[in-house]
Amino acid sequence: METLNSQQKQAVQHIDDPLLVLAGAGSGKTKVITHKIAYLIQTCGFSARSIAAVTFTNKAAREMKDRISQLLPKEKTRGLTVSTFHTLGLNILRREWEHLNLKKNFSLLDSQDSLSLIADICQQEYTYDGDKNNLQWQISAWKNALITPEQALNQGGNPQENLTARVYTTYERRLRSYNAVDFDDLIVLPLYLFTTQTEVLNRWQNYLHYLLVDEYQDTNEAQYQLIKALAGVRSAFTVVGDDDQSIYTWRGARPENLYQLKEDFPRLTVIKLEQNYRSTTRILRVANQLISQNSHIFEKRLWSTLGEGNPIQVISCQDEFHEADKVIAQLMYHQFKHRCTFKDYAILYRGNYQSRLFEKALRTQGIPYTLSGGTSFFDRTEVKDIMAYLRLLTNGDDDHAFLRIVNTPRRGIGAVTLEKLAQYATHRDQSLLGACFEVGLNSQLPEEAVEKLYNFARWIIELGDQGQRSDPIEVVKDLIKESNYYHWLDETCNDPRAVEKKTGNIEDLVQWLARLYEQGDNRQTLSDLVAHISLQDILERNQEKKSQDTVNLSTLHAAKGLEFPHVFMVGMEEELLPHRNSIEQDIIEEERRLAYVGITRAQRNLWFTLAEKRQRYGEAFTCQPSRFLSELPSADLRWEDQESSKDPAERIQRGKAHLAHLRTLLN
Numbered sequence: 001m002e003t004l005n006s007q008q009k010q011a012v013q014h015i016d017d018p019l020l021v022l023a024g025a026g027s028g029k030t031k032v033i034t035h036k037i038a039y040l041i042q043t044c045g046f047s048a049r050s051i052a053a054v055t056f057t058n059k060a061a062r063e064m065k066d067r068i069s070q071l072l073p074k075e076k077t078r079g080l081t082v083s084t085f086h087t088l089g090l091n092i093l094r095r096e097w098e099h100l101n102l103k104k105n106f107s108l109l110d111s112q113d114s115l116s117l118i119a120d121i122c123q124q125e126y127t128y129d130g131d132k133n134n135l136q137w138q139i140s141a142w143k144n145a146l147i148t149p150e151q152a153l154n155q156g157g158n159p160q161e162n163l164t165a166r167v168y169t170t171y172e173r174r175l176r177s178y179n180a181v182d183f184d185d186l187i188v189l190p191l192y193l194f195t196t197q198t199e200v201l202n203r204w205q206n207y208l209h210y211l212l213v214d215e216y217q218d219t220n221e222a223q224y225q226l227i228k229a230l231a232g233v234r235s236a237f238t239v240v241g242d243d244d245q246s247i248y249t250w251r252g253a254r255p256e257n258l259y260q261l262k263e264d265f266p267r268l269t270v271i272k273l274e275q276n277y278r279s280t281t282r283i284l285r286v287a288n289q290l291i292s293q294n295s296h297i298f299e300k301r302l303w304s305t306l307g308e309g310n311p312i313q314v315i316s317c318q319d320e321f322h323e324a325d326k327v328i329a330q331l332m333y334h335q336f337k338h339r340c341t342f343k344d345y346a347i348l349y350r351g352n353y354q355s356r357l358f359e360k361a362l363r364t365q366g367i368p369y370t371l372s373g374g375t376s377f378f379d380r381t382e383v384k385d386i387m388a389y390l391r392l393l394t395n396g397d398d399d400h401a402f403l404r405i406v407n408t409p410r411r412g413i414g415a416v417t418l419e420k421l422a423q424y425a426t427h428r429d430q431s432l433l434g435a436c437f438e439v440g441l442n443s444q445l446p447e448e449a450v451e452k453l454y455n456f457a458r459w460i461i462e463l464g465d466q467g468q469r470s471d472p473i474e475v476v477k478d479l480i481k482e483s484n485y486y487h488w489l490d491e492t493c494n495d496p497r498a499v500e501k502k503t504g505n506i507e508d509l510v511q512w513l514a515r516l517y518e519q520g521d522n523r524q525t526l527s528d529l530v531a532h533i534s535l536q537d538i539l540e541r542n543q544e545k546k547s548q549d550t551v552n553l554s555t556l557h558a559a560k561g562l563e564f565p566h567v568f569m570v571g572m573e574e575e576l577l578p579h580r581n582s583i584e585q586d587i588i589e590e591e592r593r594l595a596y597v598g599i600t601r602a603q604r605n606l607w608f609t610l611a612e613k614r615q616r617y618g619e620a621f622t623c624q625p626s627r628f629l630s631e632l633p634s635a636d637l638r639w640e641d642q643e644s645s646k647d648p649a650e651r652i653q654r655g656k657a658h659l660a661h662l663r664t665l666l667n
Contacts, residue, residue, distance in 0.1 A: 001035065001039075003031075018267060020239055021272075033053060034064055038072050042076070051081065051208070053214070054084070056084060064082050089189070096193055108181055109181070110534065118167060126167060128163060128167075139168045153165045191229065194229040195229065208230055211236065213238070216240060218246065221257075235267065241258050243258050249587075277306075280306050283603075290596055290599065290631055312636055314638065315607060319612065323357070323610075327607075342367060342368060345551045346551070347568045348567060349554075351576070372554035383505055391534070413453065424441055472513070473513060512533060556569075566606075573623040577595055578591035592628060595626075
């Protein structure tokens with residue numbers, strides 16, 4: 001407790017009433033949450049099992065667990081829940097599946113599986129050949145706003161909305177027939193349980209006596225109602241949030257949930273954390289001035305004791321090509337002059353497409369970089385194949401998984417055979433796997449096709465039974481071996497390096513499952529492991545180790561929660577930041593919050609860059625500086641016009657930096 005400032009200490013020790021902690025960027029919110037958990041257990045006598053700390057990413061949950069382990073011995077934290085919203089929802093569903101007409105080993109569809117199912121529905125029932133991503137987005141938005149298929153159908157609207165509502169209805173029916181749920185269901189279904197079955201709600205309210213919720217400004221309607229239901233009349237909770245960092249309204253987040261707390265919980269106490277431990281005073285002054293242009297119910301102003309700091313550099317460039325070259329030249333000069341590492345630098349931008357020229361410039365100079373939003377580990381074909389096998393092993397009703405792997409590797413089961421199997425299964429109200437065992441299938445298919453389907457299905461059932469009775473990790477290894485998957489990779493991949501990489505990814509998956517099994521005291525079944533690993537966040541991927549020295553390229557959205565000593569915010573122009581869609585829709589405040597998030601990632605140095613012209617649709621368009629630049633205190637900005645001549649000493653230093661880098665590469 002001695003390391004906490006007075007506001008942090010007040011937040012930790014406040015337990016009598018519901019509490020909202022307004023935590024500014026870099027103000028130590030994770031420290032407050034973890035110290036409060038320790039305080040509840042050590043000082044207030046709470047059982048660890050009765051406390052749940054909920055956040056949005058696996059990374060944040062891991063960081064919380066690591067910090068708690070430094071505050072409390074392991075035996076004191078046994079049973080403590082520290083998880084994402086969706087992991088908490090999954091745990092509820094794993095216990096309460098019977099109340100939802102699910103079978104115990106239900107499958108969890110990821111975003112790609114969900115999109116594929118929507119595409120199948122469109123092709124089979126609605127002959128719709130438009131963008132399926134829009135349908136998926138709308139269905140997800142309806143779910144998170146707690147709008148059922150029936151309500152969506154009754155809303156009426158234009159033909160596109162009516163079609164989407166019909167697809168939504170069929171999609172939900174298919175999910176249940178597959179004994180499957182999607183990502184949104186992990187919040188919506190527990191909430192449905194709590195609002196329709198009082199005994200289930202009472203059981204969970206009695207189980208969880210204190211709730212702590214991080215990043216509350218990012219909650220959507222369903223998540224807000226879930227926390228509200230769990231809190232109940234006891235209202236024993238602490239939520240931590242920052243309305244100035246709400247940048248996800250486009251995916252359903254409702255920053256007004258922070259304000260709604262005052263209405264729903266009249267005894268709510270609000271504590272502000274305004275001391276920033278990340279950035280210099282000048283960076284915070286710029287951030288405060290920018291965000292003060294937004295409307296607020298809760299006012300706060302960040303401050304720091306880390307010194308005044310350097311002026312913010314504003315670099316004007318001829319075009320986007322010149323901008324990329326200037327940024328990388330400045331980065332190299334600064335890195336050479338101050339002997340920094342590459343991982344100290346971040347280049348932040350509004351849209352993913354902006355990274356390309358910076359990647360090219362970095363590659364030209366031989367500078368290593370890490371790009372946010374790369375291919376997720378679980379999106380890789382070979383990983384999805386093995387996960388589909390495991391889903392089918394643990395849930396025989398998962399037709400989606402069946403269709404993915406029945407002929408992977410090839411088993412001589414053709415498209416015509418699968419189409420007739422699907423027709424027969426639909427007529428018999430059976431899963432595809434179950435239909436493979438029916439005698440009546442002989443009248444629909446040739447004997448050879450029936451035999452191939454039967455052999456495949458029997459192998460799946462036998463392995464699935466083994467997975468529930470014995471060591472699940474050995475079953476996974478048997479699956480990979482008996483399916484001849486590695487041999488199939490050798491046959492189908494022309495590049496030996498690709499085979500090695502894919503094989504390594506599968507081995508990483510097996511090791512990941514093994515770690516989960518060990519962490520669960522070796523009591524988990526294969527279905528438990530599959531359910532939890534299916535939930536891994538899309539940011540959970542086969543990343544390079546953090547110690548790797550690379551420049552960070554990231555969108556502003558992906559950079560939230562991160563910090564870097566030196567930050568370049570590029571593309572500071574109208575129609576880029578703020579984005580043209582936001583200007584047209586008059587939602588500038590969220591764009592301003594996005595710029596604020598970017599600024600507050602910087603610890604010591606911050607650069608803004610803008611181009612006079614940019615290519616769009618093959619033509620050069622004149623750009624206007626972002627309105628956000630004019631909202632900043634001019635005394636804290638140092639403008640460098642792209643036509644201005646450079647100081648000779650600086651040119652010499654830049655030349656030395658470039659030469660030194662070339663020598664490094666040669667060595």
